[in-house]
Amino acid sequence: MKKFNRRVAYMLVTILLAVNCTVLGSVGAAEAVKSDSRPTPVSVAGGSGHGVAAWSDGSVTAWGYNKSGQVGDGTSIHQLVPKQVAGLTDIVQVAAGDNSSFALDKNGDVWAWGDYYSPYINGDPLLPFQKRGGLIKLEGLKDVAGLAISNHGSVALHKxxxxxxxxxxxxxxDHLKMTVKYFPIKGVTNAKTIVVAGHEALILGKDGSVDMLTVYNSFYDRFRLEREFREVKPLVASSITGIAAHWYDVFLLHENGTVLRWNVNTKQQAPAVVKGLNDIQEIRTGSNRLFMLKNDGTVWQWNYNDPKAKPFRVKGLAGITALWGSKGYTGYATNQDGKVLAWGEEKYQGSGSANENDGNPVMVQPPLSWTVNGQTVSFYGSSAVVKGKLYVPYTSVFEALGIRVKRGQSNPDPKHGNHRFPVWSFSYGGNTVSIKSSDPAVVLVNGKVTREDASVPFLANSSMFPLELITSKLGIPMSWNKTTGEVILGKTP
Structure with missing residues (x-):
């Protein structure tokens, strides 16, 4: 029947392109083809304060907290809007530690950056105190099929x-000299997934069994040597389809859609079924959080270390096709439109949205590309999206546009206790836009006060300026494609 339906669809394709069929709804066929051509997420992971995603075109983007270089842009500047990680191609999976990032390519090679892997680089003229090293290849890992990252040792599952x-x-x-040590986990064969919880590696077999192996020697405070490994111990005999862990807590997804919980530090003999959880098809963890995707496409969360907490549905998430976790308080999900959504109790790891504090899931912004007068421009500082408008630091596109930026100070303001405020002036083509950084901000065009609603937020260690407002008042053309992230400024060839 499926083959017959495909043949019919193929025969009628010209008709489907000519009419507004019910499958496409109000979207034209040409627009649908264009939408399908955009990369879709294939893997997403979150650290304690950053996120990283792999896309169907093999590229990788990252965003958020960046003091250890975990965003992969060669700096320690926080990035509020995702940036593409240069030097990576054909990536099929990403993973994250607290402050580190990893990528697995289709050849089975693994790349790492961030904490431990991207040291500070001194003496850089543009970034004297904020330059970080780039990606490194983990040469001891070959033919890798999957990654599991843990503070107690990270695991590469081979093909x-x-x-x-x-x-x-x-x-x-030499505390600046870092090396990576590798050793095979003795006794692991035919594994489907591996997670590390405490000192134990939990191995989900392709047959649905779960086994346990101690990988850390707590007496000597080091990982076990290969000769020290003992026999693998069985935990669950069969019927497990998924596994997730955070610190010492382990969660198992049963093939019947229920969830079992087990803690490696307790004397609990076997995992126990969590009451009230049914119809689950995927599980992920955050910091003391269990994220669950149900068969109906809804997402549920359980803050399990709170004895009074009960699983609850995450509002605003429906039609979800994939679920992703983190090392922090953020969860990620992919919806049927191929968009990545983030939610959590804190900032959603720099998702580039101004709605991060209202409790609702937000879409992670696409990376931005910048073209100024027909030339590609890049800059180290972060851009930001505030209330749906684009903001940039002064060390971004203004110089490339020929705009002169000057910082001054206001006269004492009697409305604010005679306080003096910074005044930023942007001059171009005989016109000047000035913004007084009071609350609310005051915008002046050629010295005359306007009624513009503006602000100069301090984000990512920098004052940020409303790009659309400034360019429009100076008569500089600007377009921003919010779907693709393409920003075009100034004259086009």
């Missing part, structure tokens, strides 16, 4: 079902 643990170490005589 043949075996596994390797790796961890960065530092030379005791």
């Amino acid at each position: 043949d079902g075996s596994a390797t643990i790796w961890n960065p170490t530092f030379d005791p005589n």
Whole structure:
């Protein structure tokens, strides 16, 4: 029947392109084809304060907290809007530690950046105190099929079902010299997924079984040597389809849609079923949070370390096709339109949205590309999206546009206790836009006060300026495609 339906669809394709069919609704066929051509997310992961995503075109984007270089842009500047990570192609999975990022390519090679992997670089003329090293290839990992990141040792699952643990170490005589140690996990074969909880590696087999192996020697405070590994211990015999862990808590997804919980530090003999959880098809963890995707496309969350907390549905998430977790308080989901959504109790790891504090899920912004007078421009500082409008630091596109930026100070303001405020002036073509950084901000065009609603927020360690307002008042053309992220400024060839 499916083959017959495909043949019929193929025969009628010219008709479907000519009419507004019910499948496409009000969207034209040409627009649908264009939409389908955009990259879609294939893997998303979150650290304690940053996010990273792999896309169907093999590219990787990252965003958020960046003090360790975990965004991968070569800086330690926080990035509120995602940036594409240069040097990565054909990526099929991403993963994240607290302050580190990892990418797995289709050849089975693994790349790392961020904490431990991207050291500070001194003496850079543009970024004297904010330059970080770039990506490194983990040479000891080959033919990798999947990654699991943990503070107790990260695990690479190989295509043949075996596994390797790796961890960065530092030379005791040179704390800046980092090396990565690798060793195979003895006794692991035919594994589907592996997670690390506490000192234990939990191995989900392709047959639905779950086994356990101690990988850390707590007596000597180091990972076990290969000769020290003991026999793998069975935990669950069969019927498990998914596994997730955070610190010492382990969650198992049963094939019947229920969830089991187990803690490696307790004397609990076997995982126990969590009451009230049914019809679950996917599980992920955050910091003391369990995220669950149900069969009906809704997402549920359980803050399990609170004894009074009960699982609740995350409002605003429907039609979800994939679920992703983090090391922090943020969850990620992919909807049927191929968009990445974020939610959590804190800032959603720099998703680039001004709605992060209202409790509702937000769409993670696409990376922005900048063209000024027909030339591609890039800059280190972060851009931002505030109340649906685009903001940039002064060290961004203004110089490329030929705009002169000057910082001054206002006269004492009696409405604000005679306080003096910074005044930023942007001059171009004989016109000047000035913004007094009071609350609310005051906008002047050629010295005359306007009624413009504006602000100069301090974000990512920089004052941010309303780009659309400034360019419009100075007569500079600007367009921003919010779907593709393309920003075009000034004259076009």
